Amino acid sequence: MKQLYRLLFSILPLFGFTQNYSMAEIPENLLANANAVIRENTENYVLKSVNDMTVKETKVITILNKAGEDFALVAIPYNPTTKVSDIKVELFDSSGKLIKKFGKSDFSDYTNNRSAALYVDDRILVFKPVATNYPYTVKYSYETNTSNTVYLNNFLPYRSFDVALQKSELTITNNSGIKIRTKISDKPLAKVSRSEEGNVSKYSYENIPALKEEELSPSIDYLLPKVEFSPEKFSLAGKQGDLTDWNSFGKWYYSQLINPVSSITPEISAEVAALNLSGTTSEKVKALYQYMQNKTRYVLIAMGIGGWQPMPASEVSKKGYGDCKALTNYMRTLLTAAGIPSYYAVIYDDESVISFDKDFPKLSGNHVILMVPTEKETIWLENTSQKIAFNHLSYSSHNRNVLAVKENGIEIIDTPVYKPEESKEKIMAKIKLAEDGSIDSYANFVFTGGQYDMNLKFFAMNNDEIQEALKNRHYHLKIDQLKIQNLTNNRDDAKIVYDLNFKANGFSKKIGNDLFFPVMPYYSAVTFSGNDERKLPFETAFPFQDDYEIEYSIPEGYKFSEIPKSSEINTEFGSYTINYNLKDGKLLVHRVLTIKKGIYPVEKYKEYVAFRKKTAGSDYTKVLITKL
Numbered sequence: 001m002k003q004l005y006r007l008l009f010s011i012l013p014l015f016g017f018t019q020n021y022s023m024a025e026i027p028e029n030l031l032a033n034a035n036a037v038i039r040e041n042t043e044n045y046v047l048k049s050v051n052d053m054t055v056k057e058t059k060v061i062t063i064l065n066k067a068g069e070d071f072a073l074v075a076i077p078y079n080p081t082t083k084v085s086d087i088k089v090e091l092f093d094s095s096g097k098l099i100k101k102f103g104k105s106d107f108s109d110y111t112n113n114r115s116a117a118l119y120v121d122d123r124i125l126v127f128k129p130v131a132t133n134y135p136y137t138v139k140y141s142y143e144t145n146t147s148n149t150v151y152l153n154n155f156l157p158y159r160s161f162d163v164a165l166q167k168s169e170l171t172i173t174n175n176s177g178i179k180i181r182t183k184i185s186d187k188p189l190a191k192v193s194r195s196e197e198g199n200v201s202k203y204s205y206e207n208i209p210a211l212k213e214e215e216l217s218p219s220i221d222y223l224l225p226k227v228e229f230s231p232e233k234f235s236l237a238g239k240q241g242d243l244t245d246w247n248s249f250g251k252w253y254y255s256q257l258i259n260p261v262s263s264i265t266p267e268i269s270a271e272v273a274a275l276n277l278s279g280t281t282s283e284k285v286k287a288l289y290q291y292m293q294n295k296t297r298y299v300l301i302a303m304g305i306g307g308w309q310p311m312p313a314s315e316v317s318k319k320g321y322g323d324c325k326a327l328t329n330y331m332r333t334l335l336t337a338a339g340i341p342s343y344y345a346v347i348y349d350d351e352s353v354i355s356f357d358k359d360f361p362k363l364s365g366n367h368v369i370l371m372v373p374t375e376k377e378t379i380w381l382e383n384t385s386q387k388i389a390f391n392h393l394s395y396s397s398h399n400r401n402v403l404a405v406k407e408n409g410i411e412i413i414d415t416p417v418y419k420p421e422e423s424k425e426k427i428m429a430k431i432k433l434a435e436d437g438s439i440d441s442y443a444n445f446v447f448t449g450g451q452y453d454m455n456l457k458f459f460a461m462n463n464d465e466i467q468e469a470l471k472n473r474h475y476h477l478k479i480d481q482l483k484i485q486n487l488t489n490n491r492d493d494a495k496i497v498y499d500l501n502f503k504a505n506g507f508s509k510k511i512g513n514d515l516f517f518p519v520m521p522y523y524s525a526v527t528f529s530g531n532d533e534r535k536l537p538f539e540t541a542f543p544f545q546d547d548y549e550i551e552y553s554i555p556e557g558y559k560f561s562e563i564p565k566s567s568e569i570n571t572e573f574g575s576y577t578i579n580y581n582l583k584d585g586k587l588l589v590h591r592v593l594t595i596k597k598g599i600y601p602v603e604k605y606k607e608y609v610a611f612r613k614k615t616a617g618s619d620y621t622k623v624l625i626t627k628l
Helices: 002-021 066-072 244-262 265-275 281-295 312-320 324-337 449-460 463-473 600-617
Strands: 036-050 052-063 073-077 082-092 098-102 110-112 123-127 136-146 163-174 181-187 193-197 199-207 227-230 234-235 239-242 341-347 367-373 378-381 401-406 409-414 426-433 439-448 479-488 493-507 509-511 515-520 538-540 544-553 558-562 567-570 576-583 585-593 598-600 622-627
Touching: 002 401, 002 538, 036 066, 052 066, 073 082, 073 136, 098 449, 123 193, 244 401, 244 409, 265 312, 265 324, 281 324, 312 324, 324 341, 367 401, 426 449, 439 449, 449 463, 449 479, 449 493, 449 544, 449 600, 463 567, 567 600, 576 600, 585 600, 598 600
Parallel strands: 036 163, 426 544
Antiparallel strands: 036 052, 052 136, 073 123, 082 098, 082 136, 110 123, 163 199, 181 227, 193 199, 234 239, 341 367, 341 401, 367 378, 401 409, 426 439, 439 493, 479 493, 509 515, 515 622, 538 598, 544 585, 558 622, 567 576, 576 585
16 A cells, blocks of 8 residues: 555656646746747657557647747648547646637648649648737647658757747657667757667657757757657558668669659650750750750649659640659659660758768658769759759759669769859949949849859849849949849859949048048948857858959049058958959959858857958948049
8 A cells, every 4th residue: 555655646746747837837947038838748659560650749838928829839730641630739828727628620621732732632730729818838639640650750859949848758669570760969959868668769858948049040950959760661652661771762762753653655755856966965964954944834742652752754744844853753754765864862952951861761851853974974953943054053952962863772972062152243343433422333243153043033023023122132222223134044054144234322422522432332241240148059051252343433533542451351261352453543443252151169150250340341441532
């Protein structure tokens, strides 16, 4: 009897804590920078066999203020192979008192139409409980049963900035006999606690404060610790597969997902034949690629085997649309019909670099591109854009690796590395200063690399929209008249070019009869705050170079009174040079700012801010001209 009492008293405090959702139970350190606090989060996976898995999820989250409202949303995805049951939602006030209970009938059922997909067989149940006062707490739970055993979610403390965690636990009960590979990535923020007992594995995080997003913060994925899981045998939409290693997985991927939708039909053969391809392999690939671009448009298709299988190449050929999977596979099939081998390549497309682990095979990635090996170089094709240049990957696809799917397995291959000078904005400008303080600017702009990507948007705009966008870009100038000419997207060399002529008032300021003006007219210099309270590392995710050459002509009857000194700054983050020369009564200014790609520790942030302040100060240099 005494042992029974001891057992009861040992269980009751824990039970009481997990059911007490009063604000008073949240540790003070978890309230700092938080709009919401995850009180409890439990995920219980039971892997019964290669095609049978149940998942029970319970989450309790306290919404602290209006900015945290989005975290109260309950969204439960499902599809033909994933059934949902036992849905419960409870709403509590700040003292932990139960206000109301809800069930499945309170949810709305929608097509899970990500990115306005044309075809999708995923659905989602959505419900947002409403409370009249902050803070309040939402508790919800549900159970899913699925035959898609390839999906064991990554275990993270949370997935957003401004959220704190009190306790989270993930349990995997493996009754299948299938080996589950595990990868633990601890970070300075937290380390996971892990325990094993028989076929049950438990992982947990506790008392992790919220991260506040700061200037140049890396992505939340980079900052957070996580545990990843990958079963060596799995099922996806009724297709059983092997994740023992990348080659086994690649063979399954090719035979089950790619090859069945890659038939070369008579129509596809006729398409290729009609192009009368000739020249080098690169020239043939370019001709086929630009033909494909001109024929197709991007539409998200989220059907098929788990959303991972492309729609058949023959369907893309007939209908003229598809998503990244479909368009890439169609392009691959066209090349195959032309006798040119290429490889469907899965990638993580993200500003922060996310690469695949060569020692941890897993179904993952969020985008697909095409890799074409040739006798001279590897050609990379981004197939979702009808405007992007040949052999050009966007800046969010560089500096990482891809899973190149081949008949005999997967090869992990690095994409190109962007150097800052390959991601350039080049300006050649002539500026005429007027005595009334206005200027007439005549400039040629050229964009390459990532800066090419950022300017492709112009080709989806009409002329009025382009003019408005350029006025907004040069918002610090009082533009009176603006004209853009010769706007060109060079899809052969990945260059965007245009001539921009404008008149701006109030550029020069008067001191008596003299005039002074800032040396850099086109953009307002970027500076960053040197916050002493900064907590996070920082990332310069976008390597670039801005190269400006400007020729200034001054009004008749004036002269340059003093020419600023040329200067140069070199740091581990990048460099800056500005040179001044006087020639034939005109001032020539050549300014080059180079920013390298990198992630740096928080201790170096002040050095980076100091570098950018120096470059901004130099950009704000004033030039004085005096009246004769």
